[in-house]
Amino acid sequence: MIQAPGPKGHPLHGSWREFRDDPLAFLLDGALAYGDFFRFRLGLTRCFAVSDPAAILAVFTDRDGFTDKTPSHRMQDAYPRSVARLEGGDHLERRRALAPAFQREALLARAGGAMRAVRGGLGRLRAGEPRAVLPVLEDVALRSAAMLLLGDAGGEVVESIATELPRVEAWLGHAASDEGAYQQARAALAGAIARAAERRRAAGSPAAMDLLEALVRAVDAGRMSEQDMIDEIVMMLVTHVPTAAASAWALVELARHPEVRSSLEEELDALAPEGADVERAPLLSRVVLETLRLHPPVWVLAREARREFRHGPHAVSAGDEVLVSPYVMQRLPRYWEDPEAFLPDRFDPASPGHGARPSAAFLPFGLGIRKCIGERTALLQMKLILAASLRELRFELPAGYEASVDGRRPLVPRDGAPMAVERRRAVGHVGCSPLELAFR
Numbered sequence: 001m002i003q004a005p006g007p008k009g010h011p012l013h014g015s016w017r018e019f020r021d022d023p024l025a026f027l028l029d030g031a032l033a034y035g036d037f038f039r040f041r042l043g044l045t046r047c048f049a050v051s052d053p054a055a056i057l058a059v060f061t062d063r064d065g066f067t068d069k070t071p072s073h074r075m076q077d078a079y080p081r082s083v084a085r086l087e088g089g090d091h092l093e094r095r096r097a098l099a100p101a102f103q104r105e106a107l108l109a110r111a112g113g114a115m116r117a118v119r120g121g122l123g124r125l126r127a128g129e130p131r132a133v134l135p136v137l138e139d140v141a142l143r144s145a146a147m148l149l150l151g152d153a154g155g156e157v158v159e160s161i162a163t164e165l166p167r168v169e170a171w172l173g174h175a176a177s178d179e180g181a182y183q184q185a186r187a188a189l190a191g192a193i194a195r196a197a198e199r200r201r202a203a204g205s206p207a208a209m210d211l212l213e214a215l216v217r218a219v220d221a222g223r224m225s226e227q228d229m230i231d232e233i234v235m236m237l238v239t240h241v242p243t244a245a246a247s248a249w250a251l252v253e254l255a256r257h258p259e260v261r262s263s264l265e266e267e268l269d270a271l272a273p274e275g276a277d278v279e280r281a282p283l284l285s286r287v288v289l290e291t292l293r294l295h296p297p298v299w300v301l302a303r304e305a306r307r308e309f310r311h312g313p314h315a316v317s318a319g320d321e322v323l324v325s326p327y328v329m330q331r332l333p334r335y336w337e338d339p340e341a342f343l344p345d346r347f348d349p350a351s352p353g354h355g356a357r358p359s360a361a362f363l364p365f366g367l368g369i370r371k372c373i374g375e376r377t378a379l380l381q382m383k384l385i386l387a388a389s390l391r392e393l394r395f396e397l398p399a400g401y402e403a404s405v406d407g408r409r410p411l412v413p414r415d416g417a418p419m420a421v422e423r424r425r426a427v428g429h430v431g432c433s434p435l436e437l438a439f440r
């Protein structure tokens with residue numbers, strides 16, 4: 001076996017300082033300098049950064065060879081019975097139980113309710129001086145997720161969820177220090193979800209499946225506890241954070257590319273305001289994908305080898321960590337021409353090179369056995385958020401704003417993307433919506 005190439009690093013800390021100071025640059029520069037399988041040390045841990053598509057596939061599909069080491073979100077530790085934390089057979093069984101709730105038709109059946117929630121939330125934006133749009137988008141993403149995942153029952157508890165979940169997150173993220181308030185918010189959140197489940201049982205099964213229905217059925221069949229159901233729903237709702245981050249990046253990129261924005265405005269103006277049309281709108285889809293390519297909110301995925309793994313003349317030993325970075329894969333010139341440029345049309349199926357890329361070259365939602373179960377939900381939410389925003393409003397960045405990264409996980413735009421918002425046009429068909437009131 002030959003040792004894989006990589007930076008020498010400090011005798012004690014290895015490359016810890018460089019990685020800590022700018023992990024994105026460390027991983028991307030490393031892949032460009034040392035190739036698709038490079039080695040480095042973080043303290044005592046041996047790490048391998050992998051950008052070879054075949055090796056990535058092996059890492060993400062070999063359940064016995066690798067274990068999930070992606071640093072757990074603090075919420076996952078606080079809600080350990082969710083699919084994101086289960087392992088082995090339990091994980092597989094839970095994925096199967098949840099899958100029907102994430103089918104395209106099931107989600108589209110809820111799109112109208114989600115769009116109303118989006119419009120209601122966007123009503124908090126105000127015209128005038130630039131202000132961070134990320135907090136508003138987080139609220140909007142949470143409310144629309146509640147509608148998509150809990151259906152009508154979500155509408156009844158959405159206010160409690162929108163109030164309590166951020167409080168729980170604030171305490172777990174050390175932004176709040178009152179444990180009593182955290183426990184109260186946590187209990188109130190659990191109560192809201194339990195009430196939604198009770199209402200669902202009383203109302204009977206809806207015409208279209210949703211997450212609440214899939215979980216209520218599993219609880220009632222004795223395959224899961226009521227607490228498991230609550231943990232699962234809370235964990236799914238937490239994903240409003242990456243969805244909002246990606247939506248903020250999209251608004252930033254569109255403000256930096258007014259030519260793409262005008263074409264998109266034209267496309268959206270010609271569509272019915274919600275549902276399947278928005279989901280299928282071609283340029284909107286490409287803008288969403290190109291945003292996720294350049295700014296994948298989850299920028300690194302980590303696994304620990306359980307046994308030796310060979311890659312050509314190199315080997316990973318049991319206990320070593322393997323890092324796969326969507327950020328790196330999605331910026332490698334080998335797969336992406338002019339990788340730093342925002343070019344949504346590269347996702348046009350007719351564009352050169354589109355079909356030739358390996359699946360591992362674009363993995364904002366991961367790959368293999370733990371691939372994001374909410375991929376369709378997130379894409380639909382982003383489209384609803386962008387469609388509602390861009391049909392009526394125009395977002396501009398303040399002069400001199402540099403769209404750099406702020407925060408590590410998920411990747412969010414600096415200062416929460418401060419943007420000036422102005423009314424683009426009056427929209428007759430929506431009546432007196434919260435958006436219209438806010439911008440009168």
Ligand code: HEM
Nearest residue numbers: 070083084239242243298364365366370372373374377378
């Ligand atoms: C833009 C938004 C989102 C991004 C970028 C994203 C990204 C990801 C990635 C990369 C993974 C794989 C993690 C790994 O392999 O270690 C993942 C897993 C997961 N995601 Fe998402 N996600 C998003 C939105 C959502 C939404 C909206 C939901 C639910 C409605 C969701 C639910 C999950 C769950 C439950 C898992 C764990 C799956 C498992 O372990 O089997 N995500 N996500």
